[in-house]
Amino acid sequence: MKEVRVRFAPSPTGALHIGGIRTALYNFLLARQNKGTMILRIEETDQTRYVPGAEAYIMESLAWVGITIDEGVGVGGPYAPYRQSERKDIYKQYAQQLIDEGKAYYAFDTEQELDAMRERLKAAGVDNQQYNSITRMQMRNSLTLSEKEVKEVLQSGAPYVIRLKVPKKEEIRLNDLIRGWVLVHAAQIDDKVLMKSDGMPTYHLANVVDDYLMKITHVIRGEEWLPSAPFHVLLYKYFGWENEMPHFAHLPLLLKPDGNGKLSKRDADKMGFPIFPLNWKDPQSGELAIGYREAGYLPEALLNFLAFLGWNPGTTQELFSMDELTQAFSIDRIGKAGAKFDIQKAQWFNQQYLRAKTDEELGKILLDLLASQKIEYPLAQAMKIANVMRDRITFARDLWEQGRFFFHAPTEFDQGVVNKRWNEEAVKVLAAFKDEVLKENDELTADRAKSILEGVTATLGIGTGKILQALRLSLTGAGGGPDLMMIMEIIGKNEVAKRITHAIQTLKMKVA
C-alpha cells in the first residue's frame, strides 16, 4: 500500500481556531495509524492578510496539544520549501504549462470591468454572475484579444491574472470519503483565478500543485472547501494527475452553541469560552484572547473533546488517550452534520483528566499556581491538598481558587451559615476544642482532631454534628468544602487555634 501522507495547511492570518486543531488532529490520527507522514504546510499566498507571529502560534499550538509534525515548516523535509510564498516559481511554471496547453488563459479585466459584468448579468436576470464559459467571451482576455494584442498588453507590464478555462459541458464527480459521490456540472463552476496579478497563486492552484508534488494521499479539510473541490478535481485532470489525485474528506463544521452558523470568535466571547488553543494577542488591535491552555484546560482533555465533535468510535468509551484515538480512529465514522460546540462537555472532559492525575502531579500543578501568588509551600502538603480537592475541581486553578483557605485565614464569613449555625453552644465547644488542640504535643492529624472534638462535645454534652458547620465556618469562612478533619491536619494546630480565636472575636457581636 502507498504510504499515507497527509497535510495540515493553515493560513497564518491570525490565531489558529479550535476547528483547525480538530482538522489537524484528524490528519494526524490518520497518519499515525498508518505509520504515515504528517506534513505542515503554511499557505500564505495572500500577503495582505499575513499576520506576523501567526505561524509561530500555529506551531506552538500543535506542539501543546501533542500533534507532532514529521515534515514541513519548522522541521524541513524532502519537498521543501513548505511555505507557499517560497514556492512562487513552481506555481508560475505550472500555470504556464496550462496556458501553453490552452487550458488556462490570461485575463486583463479591471475590477471595475468585472463589477460591470456582474451588474449587467444581474440586471438581465441571470442567476449565475460568473466569469465562465459564456461570459469570458465578452471580457478582455487572451481568448478574445488577438495574439498580437495579448503580446502587447503583456509586454506593456499591465497587470493580468491567469484563469482556468473550465469546460462548458462536463460532469465533474468526486468521491468524498465522508459524503460519497458529489456531482457538479462544469457550467456551475467559474473560471477561477489561478495566478493573481501580484504573481502569487490562489489557494486553488497552490493547493493542488503542492499536494501533488508533496505526494499527499488524503486531503482532510473543512467542509467550506467542498464547493470548490470539483474545481480542484478538474485541475488534477488538466494536469494529467488523475491517478495521483488524493482522497478527499470534507469535515463537518463546528457550529456555534446557540442559534446557527459557523463557530466564531464572537460567539466564543459572548458565551465566555475560549476559541483559541493558546492566548493570542492581536498585533493589530492589541486585544488579548484567552486560550484553552491559559483557561486551565489540559491538552489531552481538549483533544479528546475535539475528537468527539464529528467522530465517535461506535462504542460507549469516551475517554481516549492520543494512542487510543490513533487505534480507534477511522474516517468512515466521521459524521456528516455540523456539530454544535458545547463547552460543558469540554469541562467534563477536563474534570475527568484532572481526576486521573496523581497526587504528585496535581500537587506540582498547585505549587506552580502558588508560585504565581508568591506563596512557598511544601510538596508533601500540596499533595494532601490535591488529594482532598481532586474530585471537586474542574480546572487546575480551582485548586487555588477553591482552596485559598489552606493558605490564608478567612477574612469574611458566610452570612447565611453564621445566622444558621453560629450560636453560644458552638462558641462554647469551639473555645474548648481550641484549648485542647493547643495542648497537643505532636502535629495534629485528621484522626486526632476528630477524637479531640468528640471528647470535647461529649464532655459538654453537645452533639458534634450541631457545631461542625460552625467549626468549618471559623476555619474556612464558608459552609461547604472538603473534609474538615483533613483541613485541620493540613493547616496545623496553631493555625486552627488562631482561626477559631479570630472567628469567636469577630462573630461575637452577631450572636447577641
Next chain:
RNA sequence: GGUCCGUUCGUCUAGGGGUUAGGACACCAGAUUUUCAUUCUGGUAACACGGGUUCGAUUCCCGUACGGACUACCA
C-alpha cells in the same frame, strides 16, 4: 438569488426495514456524605414534515421545510 452539503433527546451521538430507539454531557429526584462537592440509583427528553416503496419505515426513494457552506485577484 444560485450551487452544493446536511437534519435522531436541549447538546454530542449510537442504531438501522419489525428495538421498551441505546450511551454521554446538561437538567431533575432519591440515597450516601452531619455541609458542599464526589459517588450511587432513578427520571424527564429525540427519529423535521408530506408523499411513496413495503405486510411493516425512524431506517430506502422523492418532494417540502429548516439549517449550513460556498458564491473574491481570501484562504
